[in-house]
Amino acid sequence: MGADVLKNVNAMPAPTWHRLDMNETTIELPEGLESAAQISVEAADELAGEADTFDAAVAGLQAKVDAARAEAPADTRAILRAVEPNVDPANLDIPALSRYEHKAVREEMANNVAEAFECGMGAEATAWLAEQAGEAERIVFAPAAGKQGTATVHLTGVDGAANVAAIDVVAAPGATFDLTVALDSPEAGTGVVGVQLRVFAGENAHVNITSVHTLDEQWTALDNTGIVCDEGAFVTVRHRMLGAGKSYTGLATDLRGDVSRVDVDTRYLAANTDVRDFNYVVRHRGRKTQCNIDANGALMGQSKKVLRGTIDLVRGCKGAEGTERETVLLVDEQVENKTIPVILCDEDDVAGNHGATIGHVAADQLFYLKCRGLSQEAAEGLFATATLEETALTIADETVRAGVARLAERLSIPYQEVED
Template identity: 85%
Template sequence: MGADVLSNVNAMPAPTWHRLDMNETAVELPEGLSFAAQVEVEAAAELIGETGAFDAAVAALQERVDAARAAGPADTRAILKAVDPDVDPADLDIPALSTYEHKAVRQEMANNVAEAFECGMGEQATAWLAEAAGKGAATVFAPTAGKRGQATVRIAGVDGAANVAAIDVVAPAGAAFDLTVSLDSPAAGSGVVGVVLRVFAGENAHVNVTSVHTLDDTWMALDDTGIICDEGAFVTVRHRMLGAGKSYTGLATDLRGDLSRVDVDTRYLAAGQDVRDFNYIVRHRGKKTRCNIDANGALMGESKKVLRGTIDLVRGCKGAEGTERETVLLVDERVENKTIPVILCDEDDVAGNHGATIGHVAADQLFYLKCRGLSQEAAEGLFATATLEETALAVEDETVRAGVGRLAGRLGIPYQEVEG
């Protein structure tokens, strides 16, 4: 296929600060890409589910959502009339709404789980990734209710191609599932390596997702995820975006069920002319839901990074709490960093927290290290080493660990091989 540009990628739900050019991005794909669809899956046979399992789980949830809505009191708020196309603009009892508010109110009225489902990179990118993976080619993991399972999916770069995996995880009530996704480039070349992942976590299910990027700088990484959490479900996402010339990561979570939770733990490195672009969206819809978005990274050379984090406290999520934090180490003065924490709120009795720490190594820490013979450059290099070694220790897969070692060698970062 010819050159393509994916528009409105990693778009913030509510745009802001237009002049800083950070509300969304456009992804220019390499010219002449073919679709490779060469994916390695390691999992027990009993974990492989049927096509359509994700949609079936969403439909079952929809039945319970509709029943709960029908049993509740009628909603007579004036704000609902504001989306009526025949509303009288002179009626001062009808509130004026922004474009974002119009969309949010219409979505709330529709009460449709499937229509509200989204992946973090946006509709166009998600559709392109699904096409690249191949129609009907999604790998479906469906662990048994009340039991634990694990799987690994490896996606390696194919020169001149887009090699993409489509993955669905459907964890029924009480199930536990661990998924590791590896985007790597063991062979020389250039192209796109990507994954589109959909996760449905049923009642009291626990899903752990670890995604590791160890690509060379001639490759582009596209990592797109959408999550739905039922009552009491808990999803943990660990993103280790360590390599790739350009990487785009999007994650959107619908905390639909009461007491559901998502934790996102992100570590990233960028060197040379690398680009790291993130978009995290967590929509709290259930009562007493929780989210934690925690990102830490180091920027070197002339690299660029954007991290958008949106916590959306939707009407009805009483008792919900969301927190987002980021720590960015600027190793070089030439780097460009944008950190955009956003909290949207349409409910009382909720809590939203955000904060960011951006800069060089703290003066007292640097003094301590210098007293022990380390220069500022060597001290800051320790953080990159720690990020790589932490990833290798956290992942049991030897192929992933080998990719971390290769990446350390390419970046010239001191690294001690981790044994299994």
């Protein structure tokens, strides 16, 4: 059987040394996948929006951006002249720019919200997911100004098919909206389960996104998200990537409005020969914007994981602060872990922080647990159990909880079903 190949997936905005094999990934998908629509939506009727709601919200934000720029003084920096096609390289007042810097300067000059919009998995994967989902089948949630709303979308694996949902969330000013997306495979089979999610958070809106993967190891999960935040908007993202033989997650956020914020809380498990591949990109464009990327995971068997985290402090984001942290538990010696936190900075009066803790259970913690009769293997198993139980405790949906219980049984992880 041949394969469809998706290239430049989860690519870092500013590549590092190629020999590290971390800049991007390639996904090989089985040839001949049919497009399925095994999707269940639970939401109140008043939350439904029109197909062009997202584009209209972006256009409204663009009008505000243009108005603010018209009042700003002219920018005469030499770096803006460096991207001109006929610039004289002998002019020592013009800086030499890398390919990434050229792109960044052009985006800054254009100041176009729609053109700068991106999803974390990249253009090729985004186009493939949109094609599989079908533009006419896009699910649109549009909570009204000052209102609250909740929705849940379930996607189940369909044997021999790609089951993909395209979802838009457009939260009006002051709205609060909670969305849970669950990718599961209660029936045996093989294929792709994916979600293409676009989020627009209006002024002072609060959007909570929770994505849970409890797929069996024969399935591939694709989770692709792009977020735009207006002034004062706050988006929280909770990723629980617990199952799937191969799981690819991309998230890109444009903190365009002043005092906007995104928090990303990721927990993952990988066992046997599982693959977990992440790409998080946060662009700080507004003043006093804030982001927190916090990842925790356990790798078992011969599993592999890559996490790319890029905080981009764009010129003009004075007072912005970005933080990324990861804690990785290496349960077995044959696992492969790659963690690459990146901070890009083109502004002063900003703060960028990153750190990673990678290894086995800390010696003092292990000593404490051994004194209570637990071996190292049992102690490290507690972390996997805790990840599963935390997901079940914080998500009330019974279908999600059933998927967590089934996953625990397949992985032979001690697990006790929880109750509210």
